Amino acid sequence: MAVTIKDIAKYAGVSVTTVSRALNGYPDVSEETRERIKKIAEQLNYTPNSLARGLVTNKTHTVGLVVSELIKPGAYHPFFLEVLAGIKAGLKKDKYDLILFTVDPESQDATSYEKLCNDRKVEGAIVEGLRLSDPYIKEIKKTQIPTVLIDIPILTDKVGYVSSDNVQAAFEATSYLIKLGHRNIGFINGHDDAAVSFERLEGYKKALKKNNIPYKEEYVVFDDFTQEGGYNSFKMLVFEHPEITAVFHASDLMAIGSFKAAKDLGMKVPDDISIVGFDDIELASLITPGLTTIRQDTFKMGYNAAKHLLSIIKGEKPQHILIPHKLVIRDSARKI
Amino acid sequence: MAVTIKDIAKYAGVSVTTVSRALNGYPDVSEETRERIKKIAEQLNYTPNSLARGLVTNKTHTVGLVVSELIKPGAYHPFFLEVLAGIKAGLKKDKYDLILFTVDPESQDATSYEKLCNDRKVEGAIVEGLRLSDPYIKEIKKTQIPTVLIDIPILTDKVGYVSSDNVQAAFEATSYLIKLGHRNIGFINGHDDAAVSFERLEGYKKALKKNNIPYKEEYVVFDDFTQEGGYNSFKMLVFEHPEITAVFHASDLMAIGSFKAAKDLGMKVPDDISIVGFDDIELASLITPGLTTIRQDTFKMGYNAAKHLLSIIKGEKPQHILIPHKLVIRDSARKI
DNA sequence: AAAAGTATCCAAAACGTTTCGGATAGAATT
DNA sequence: AATTCTATCCGAAACGTTTTGGATACTTTT
Numbered sequence: 001m002a003v004t005i006k007d008i009a010k011y012a013g014v015s016v017t018t019v020s021r022a023l024n025g026y027p028d029v030s031e032e033t034r035e036r037i038k039k040i041a042e043q044l045n046y047t048p049n050s051l052a053r054g055l056v057t058n059k060t061h062t063v064g065l066v067v068s069e070l071i072k073p074g075a076y077h078p079f080f081l082e083v084l085a086g087i088k089a090g091l092k093k094d095k096y097d098l099i100l101f102t103v104d105p106e107s108q109d110a111t112s113y114e115k116l117c118n119d120r121k122v123e124g125a126i127v128e129g130l131r132l133s134d135p136y137i138k139e140i141k142k143t144q145i146p147t148v149l150i151d152i153p154i155l156t157d158k159v160g161y162v163s164s165d166n167v168q169a170a171f172e173a174t175s176y177l178i179k180l181g182h183r184n185i186g187f188i189n190g191h192d193d194a195a196v197s198f199e200r201l202e203g204y205k206k207a208l209k210k211n212n213i214p215y216k217e218e219y220v221v222f223d224d225f226t227q228e229g230g231y232n233s234f235k236m237l238v239f240e241h242p243e244i245t246a247v248f249h250a251s252d253l254m255a256i257g258s259f260k261a262a263k264d265l266g267m268k269v270p271d272d273i274s275i276v277g278f279d280d281i282e283l284a285s286l287i288t289p290g291l292t293t294i295r296q297d298t299f300k301m302g303y304n305a306a307k308h309l310l311s312i313i314k315g316e317k318p319q320h321i322l323i324p325h326k327l328v329i330r331d332s333a334r335k336i
Numbered sequence: 337m338a339v340t341i342k343d344i345a346k347y348a349g350v351s352v353t354t355v356s357r358a359l360n361g362y363p364d365v366s367e368e369t370r371e372r373i374k375k376i377a378e379q380l381n382y383t384p385n386s387l388a389r390g391l392v393t394n395k396t397h398t399v400g401l402v403v404s405e406l407i408k409p410g411a412y413h414p415f416f417l418e419v420l421a422g423i424k425a426g427l428k429k430d431k432y433d434l435i436l437f438t439v440d441p442e443s444q445d446a447t448s449y450e451k452l453c454n455d456r457k458v459e460g461a462i463v464e465g466l467r468l469s470d471p472y473i474k475e476i477k478k479t480q481i482p483t484v485l486i487d488i489p490i491l492t493d494k495v496g497y498v499s500s501d502n503v504q505a506a507f508e509a510t511s512y513l514i515k516l517g518h519r520n521i522g523f524i525n526g527h528d529d530a531a532v533s534f535e536r537l538e539g540y541k542k543a544l545k546k547n548n549i550p551y552k553e554e555y556v557v558f559d560d561f562t563q564e565g566g567y568n569s570f571k572m573l574v575f576e577h578p579e580i581t582a583v584f585h586a587s588d589l590m591a592i593g594s595f596k597a598a599k600d601l602g603m604k605v606p607d608d609i610s611i612v613g614f615d616d617i618e619l620a621s622l623i624t625p626g627l628t629t630i631r632q633d634t635f636k637m638g639y640n641a642a643k644h645l646l647s648i649i650k651g652e653k654p655q656h657i658l659i660p661h662k663l664v665i666r667d668s669a670r671k672i
Numbered sequence: 673a674a675a676a677g678t679a680t681c682c683a684a685a686a687c688g689t690t691t692c693g694g695a696t697a698g699a700a701t702t
Numbered sequence: 703a704a705t706t707c708t709a710t711c712c713g714a715a716a717c718g719t720t721t722t723g724g725a726t727a728c729t730t731t732t
Contacts, residue, residue: 055688081417
């Protein structure tokens, strides 16, 4: 049987009230007895029962991380881990614990977002990897549970989000290709069920417009963020539009898929085709040629998401938090 | 205010006891009232308070995942995610939730393993990524908390472990190189603070012995499991022993480091040097030449770890669970 | 010397469940 | 008709905390 506050009280010859107040640093207990109680607690190896405490205080010091699509076998998210590390780091000082929920569209129908959170009494949640069409999206728009989303723009009374400036990032990537002399620039975008896809498309268009290059709808194709997505789209794109000399991608995985497709088609990167990715995953620097891409600071995304969630829990106002990005230039795009 | 069992009781005109027993499927409540109560609970959107329940039943339906070294920024573990996905899958049917602890040697000194688990009232834990010299290792050897380790051989009353058959796997990899005609085979092993390193070394030795090739201590070097580790060790190894024609690695990351080192040294893989890895991470099939390596079924490791933990919690006897591996042959090793 | 203030303590209620040990009433058995 | 069963219900205790609203005794102020 675990040792309780009662045991300590008996041992110290005081009431449980006093033990509680002593251990929690209340002022109305003498330093002498406080020390005595602390020592006894230490000796008995006392650890407070978080359930009992949570029951009365209505605080659990726990937040949830609800993820979808990120850890499916066969389709592991390339930077989920970095984000997770950031989240854990952001939670550390305040000693909040993290409980991990994985969801999919079916489970979202089975149990609502609120129920999921209430079941486990989390004080708030970070959510990541949802598609715009997921049931939780609607729910989160009107929830009262402190929430911060990653890469999904919803801003209400209780929910904020963090993301990169996708418009600007895509603008920079496309502008870079234009600066290298490219005029016929394809864009292999992510699926149209992700907010970032629209933002990146906007940035792509913006760069074209600024440089007086007409936007051609047929140069952009939507597909999964995966390698296969890139592979297939690339083949199609260059087959139908051989005049394309560069293609910008909404993810590094897609860009790598294009690498492979190019190879299969007998095209050399960057000699025959320039390629730019998005994310800067670890792989990007390992492959040859090195992939020119947009670096997202994913650790920081997680860190700020956690910090922001904590602040919302404390009652502060939700925000949109922008995480700095950076164009990192390697060898997959060349001047023409 | 959340709706409680009392509210339902009042609403239904019965006692809280009856509500509890109705909702929990006890037989001593008529089907009629049970239905009525269920309906009311549904209408009121009742979710049981897990804290209160846990307080009295002493069960939390929660297990911990304690990880070390796996999600440090700059050194993300290549298959932690797969294992995690497996764990979540293994926990699903029994509806256990997972709470994630990240530890390092300092935090292990600050709070003991038992305290960590007791604080959050987890019923058991899966632990992953510990080094043999970590403080928790000693503690886990004598803990009464149901525990299953990944890749760390400890077997007691309450703790079991899952791992690949590292001896056999290393034996197979080395034998394969020998079969290709190699005689001077280097081995870039992981650091000597991991159990798997010793097992893999044993398998390496075994293969040599079986083929009457004398074991040379200077052909094996211990280093971090990282890419840099491989890079540095490879350079050293081939510089000091240019007669080496093949090198086996304790991880794919190290093998990839060797790829890079070989390139820097003007050596071609597999023409000038044959390389074999361990793990079969995603990258292994993406690089050129494709990396010949040992595939570990990491998803299954996680899945079985979770299932086994649940069985230990239920009172069954801990075991050592072996996960099948497989030599996957690609293009990084050639016949000589 | 009386009044007010201060430091230190405590009893009891509350949080929302589960569970133990009956209680009640009608049905079945003798 | 008396007894035993059975089905259905319930009161109260228990889990381990925190918190409210005092109580006590000693100091200080008037």
